Amino acid sequence: MAHAVNHSAPAEPASADVHAHGQQPSIKLYLVVWGWLFVLSTFSYLVDYLQIQGYLRWGLILLFMFLKAGLIIAVFMHMAWERLSLIYAVLLPPVVVLVFLGILLIEANYTLLTRMTFFVTAP
The missing domain is CATH 1.10.287 (Helix Hairpins)
Known part of the structure; x- marks a missing residue:
């Protein structure tokens, strides 16, 4: 007699015993x-x-x-x-901040150059 397979019960993950003992x-x-x-x-x-x-x-x-x-x-x-989404959540914000700081540095140099060009008084 063939055994029936119960499809309604969720399958146990293959790595459940690894997580139960801890992965180190x-x-x-x-x-x-x-x-x-x-x-x-x-x-x-x-x-x-x-x-x-x-x-x-x-x-x-x-x-x-x-x-x-x-x-x-x-x-x-x-x-x-860790999962890729967690890695992105932790590492992506500092990268974005560094990109914005680079943009601010370029803008600051441009602003300084513009001020020195147009606001310097002639002797």
């Missing part, structure tokens, strides 16, 4: 990320130690800062394992 990344991943954070911090301190100046200095410091922040957010705050 391996300790190796944390140690590797910790090592990369140490290396990036060393590079950041080397920028000061080698007395690099100008835009290169600030570019390197910002690059190392963003890389370290990205590693911390992705692994230690578990964003690498």
